[in-house]
Amino acid sequence: MTTLPQVTTSSTNSFTFSSPQCSAPFTTFCSSLTAVMSSITVAGGSTTIFSSQSIGASSSRQIRPEPPVDIPFGTLSQDAKLDKLFEAISFITVQNRNLQSSIDNLWTMIGEHETRLNDLESNLSHAHVEMEKLRIYIDKMSFCSRQQTTEFTVSGIPSSLPESENDQVVGTVLTCIGAQRFLSDIIRVRQLKPKDASSEFRTLLVVCKSSVVRDEIVRLKILKGDIPIADILPTYRSVAQRKLYLIEWLPQVTFTLLQEVRTKARTCGFE
Incomplete structure (x- = not known):
């Protein structure tokens, strides 16, 4: 035991x-x-x-982990020092490359900004010119609205027609379009001087009592449509296939403005 x-x-x-x-x-x-x-x-x-x-x-x-020991650079070996320097140079190279890329992008943005500024200045200058033209047009239109005309023209009249028959031709035209009730509102009829003396056709200027009468006659002509010369002057067989034209008589300022508008419309692709 x-x-x-x-x-x-x-x-x-x-x-x-x-x-x-x-x-x-x-x-x-x-x-x-x-x-x-x-x-x-x-x-x-x-x-x-x-x-x-x-x-x-x-x-x-x-x-408990051991704290890391930071070895002083001066105590490193020659190879270790070279490795450290190479790492630092590589890091700086990458940073420099990124910085250069950022600078290039910045210069590109500055160039684009300057281009936009130049385009904006050009557009502003063009806008000022167009605004000045519009102001002139507005002044002309204001003048036209104050200076309403009472005339209309009948063009396509054979030049061989005697001037004594001008009133009779105008009366026949008004009757043809259904405006015979306005015969008493016609003040006078005169023949306009042709731009080309050799032209075989003439234009008659008809003066009405008011612009209201004139506008109504023009409206009736639009409703009627074409006016063949054969319906007005049957004896002029040589020009029987041609047409007479009845349109509103425009002052020179209004006519010029209308021509400019038509030219601008064609430039913009409108017909």
């Missing part, structure tokens, strides 16, 4: 073990009060003691 050793406490941080097989007691000192004795084996007069230390102290030493 084996007798277990006796444990007695000698001090706060030590335990004393004694065994009948051993002539002297063994005293074990612990580093802390949290240390415990795991097992004691006694065989052939020998005693073996296993102990574990504090878990908290052991764990903290195992998981």
